[in-house]
Amino acid sequence: xxxxxxxxxxxxxxxxxxxxxxxxxxxxxxxxxxxxxxxxxxxxxxxxxxxxxxxxxxxxxxxxxxxxxxxxxxxxxxxxxxxxxxxxxxxxxxxxxxxxxxxxxxxxxxxxxxxxxxxxxxxxxxxxxxxxxxxxxxxxxxxxxxxxxxxxxxxxxxxxxxxxxxxxxxxxxxxxxxxxxxxxxxxxxxxxxxxxxxxxxxxxxxxxxxxxxxxxxxxxxxxxxxxxxxxxxxxxxxxxxxxxxxxxxxxxxxxxxxxxxxxxxxxxxxxxxxxxxxxxxxxxxxxxxxxxxxxxxxxxxxxxxxxxxxxxxxxxxxxxxxxxxxxxxxxxxxxxxxxxxxxxxxxxxxxxxxxxxxxxxxxxxxxxxxxxxxxxxxxxxxxxxxxxxxxxxxxxxxxxxxxxxxxxxxxxxxxxxxxxxxxxxxxxxxxxxxxxx
Numbered sequence: 001x002x003x004x005x006x007x008x009x010x011x012x013x014x015x016x017x018x019x020x021x022x023x024x025x026x027x028x029x030x031x032x033x034x035x036x037x038x039x040x041x042x043x044x045x046x047x048x049x050x051x052x053x054x055x056x057x058x059x060x061x062x063x064x065x066x067x068x069x070x071x072x073x074x075x076x077x078x079x080x081x082x083x084x085x086x087x088x089x090x091x092x093x094x095x096x097x098x099x100x101x102x103x104x105x106x107x108x109x110x111x112x113x114x115x116x117x118x119x120x121x122x123x124x125x126x127x128x129x130x131x132x133x134x135x136x137x138x139x140x141x142x143x144x145x146x147x148x149x150x151x152x153x154x155x156x157x158x159x160x161x162x163x164x165x166x167x168x169x170x171x172x173x174x175x176x177x178x179x180x181x182x183x184x185x186x187x188x189x190x191x192x193x194x195x196x197x198x199x200x201x202x203x204x205x206x207x208x209x210x211x212x213x214x215x216x217x218x219x220x221x222x223x224x225x226x227x228x229x230x231x232x233x234x235x236x237x238x239x240x241x242x243x244x245x246x247x248x249x250x251x252x253x254x255x256x257x258x259x260x261x262x263x264x265x266x267x268x269x270x271x272x273x274x275x276x277x278x279x280x281x282x283x284x285x286x287x288x289x290x291x292x293x294x295x296x297x298x299x300x301x302x303x304x305x306x307x308x309x310x311x312x313x314x315x316x317x318x319x320x321x322x323x324x325x326x327x328x329x330x331x332x333x334x335x336x337x338x339x340x341x342x343x344x345x346x347x348x349x350x351x352x353x354x355x356x357x358x359x360x361x362x363x364x365x366x367x368x369x370x371x372x373x374x375x376x377x378x379x380x381x382x383x384x385x386x387x388x389x390x391x392x393x394x395x396x397x398x399x400x401x402x403x404x405x406x407x408x409x410x411x412x413x414x415x416x417x418x419x420x421x422x423x424x425x426x427x428x429x430x431x432x433x434x435x436x437x
Contacts, residue, residue, distance in 0.1 A: 056091035068158055069165035070093050071134040072198045075281075076302070079186055086375045095285070097341075105129055108137050111156050112166060116233050116240065119143050127151060133285075140243060148243035149297075151228060152204065159202055166195040182253060193390045194229050197280075201301035204239040210277075210300035211241065217298075218274045223263040225296045244296050245286040245393075259293030259409040262418070269419050272317050272395055273426030276306040280398040284405055304394050308430050310336075313392065315426035318419055326357030333377075337386040344385035352380040369418055370403045420432075 063074040077084060078092035079380040111122050120126045120141045127139035129148075139151040142248055173191035200206060208229045211386055215226035227241040234240050264287050273277045279286070281302040288296045306314075330353035334346065356376055359367060374396060381387060406413055 005435070006313075007118075016405050028341065032372075036330055053087065053091075056085075056088045056259075059088065060091040060094060062090065067161065067165070068134040068155065068346070069162045069198070072201065073166075073169065076197050077136070086371075091101060105137070108153050109139075111307060112151070112171050112238060114151055114324060116151070121434055131260050135164045136239075143230075143233075147230075148245075149233075150227065150241050152239040152241075152244050154202065156202065162199060163200060166199060170195060177415040190390075197302060197394075203236055204234060205236050207299075208234050208239055210303045213277055214271075214297060214303070216278065217277055218267055218270065221263065221267055221270065223259070223294050224267045225294055226296060226300075227296075241298075244288070244298065246290050247296060250292065255290060256291050257284075258410040258413065260289035260295050260404055262413060263293065264295035264297075265402065265406055265413065265415070265418055267297070268399065269422035272306075272399070273311060273422040274316075274429065276308070276311045278304050278306060278395045278398055280304055280394045282398060282399075282402045282405075287405065289409070304391065306391060306395065310391050310395075311426055312430035314395065315430065318423045320428060322392050322420065322423070323358065323414060324357055324361040326354035329353055330355055333388070334386075336392045337381060337387050338389060339385050339387075346384075349380065349384040349386060353377070353382065356380065370415060371400050372388070 016215060025351065059073065063070045074092045078089050079096065084092075109127055112124065112127070117123045117127075121144055122142075127141050129137060130140050130349055131138040131261060136152050139153065141151050143149055157191045170188070170191055174188045177187040186200055208231060210287060211226060211229050216224060218224045225244065227244055230240040230242070243346070250275050264282070268279070268282060277304070279297060281299070286297065286299040290296060313332055317332045320326075320332065327350065330350040333353065334349065356373070360373060363369075378388075406415060
């Protein structure tokens with residue numbers, strides 16, 4: 001009883017803090033929009049920041065200012081272009097690169113268990129900070145047996161803060177979802193899905209299992225590496241893995257960079273179409289490229305296990321897309337979608353998807369823009385009263401995240417052609433499955 005009252009009181013206090021911060025950001029947004037409007041009416045106004053861009057940028061700043069829980073929520077939501085405007089998703093994606101290290105590194109180090117510091121050369125002083133995220137900090141260390149390791153340490157107090165903030169966001173989503181204008185949008189369900197994905201990333205035992213599984217699944221790809229876990233030194237709050245030397249964001253020279261990007265893309269296709277165990281957040285902070293052309297996946301906090309039905313459905317969709325068969329694409333999508341409001345325009349949806357696929361059929365494969373295509377597809381779903389099942393959304397958006405790196409670092413790679421052997425193999429392996437389980 002006392003604990004329940006304490007939690008309620010904590011929620012009220014946190015809600016008040018968040019309300020004050022949001023009020024401040026709302027005031028700043030209003031002032032910025034007013035200034036922008038005045039500037040646009042003056043000389044040279046055509047080049048000023050558009051109101052919607054300003055709103056997206058200010059919302060991203062507000063998310064960053066609210067603390068680690070909201071930063072992680074923003075990072076995950078940046079992949080949900082099926083429910084959020086693409087402009088806002090692009091802005092939120094910048095949160096991946098805007099996380100500041102904690103002001104008190106010593107406080108983070110003090111949370112490291114003695115059994116780990118006792119195994120590190122120099123004890124706690126042997127931990128050298130190399131990276132900081134919204135949930136954890138990563139240190140480099142040398143074990144007494146000579147191994148170089150990466151030590152991922154959860155930020156102190158993040159568990160309680162995350163639980164409070166996620167509960168608060170969920171309560172707001174349920175309240176807002178009752179508004180007449182939003183009753184057809186599964187807002188509370190979407191927030192619950194994203195919150196679950198965020199909270200799971202606090203459990204490093206779970207991440208250790210995921211890393212190990214990815215390492216086993218991808219061992220047949222010699223130019224894709226996943227660091228080995230040191231299980232005897234890992235726990236729910238500390239993850240110890242082998243140290244990977246030579247990690248860079250864009251491998252040099254150009255030939256090696258292209259090879260590394262291609263290897264990362266092939267790993268993603270194998271995860272999606274063959275293994276059914278998918279890394280949903282392969283942004284440059286999680287997928288590194290090495291100068292010898294190797295792709296390295298260093299984080300597995302956000303992964304999803306697909307059912308055989310989901311694997312089959314993905315393979316069918318991409319197969320029909322490659323054949324420019326819009327009607328079959330529409331049927332596949334309808335088999336995975338839901339209509340929260342109870343009614344939807346089935347014929348209109350089919351016609352829109354057929355038209356979308358037809359428009360893209362004349363585009364050269366190397367010029368096909370998956371991000372633009374997916375944004376149009378999600379917009380069609382929303383306009384016709386449909387929303388995709390989450391087990392189909394996250395993996396598709398994983399490809400969108402990866403495509404950004406492919407387009408930036410190796411734009412000549414044919415995103416679709418590389419998928420063909422994996423799609424066909426996926427169809428073969430799930431050939432006996434024709435209905436939803």
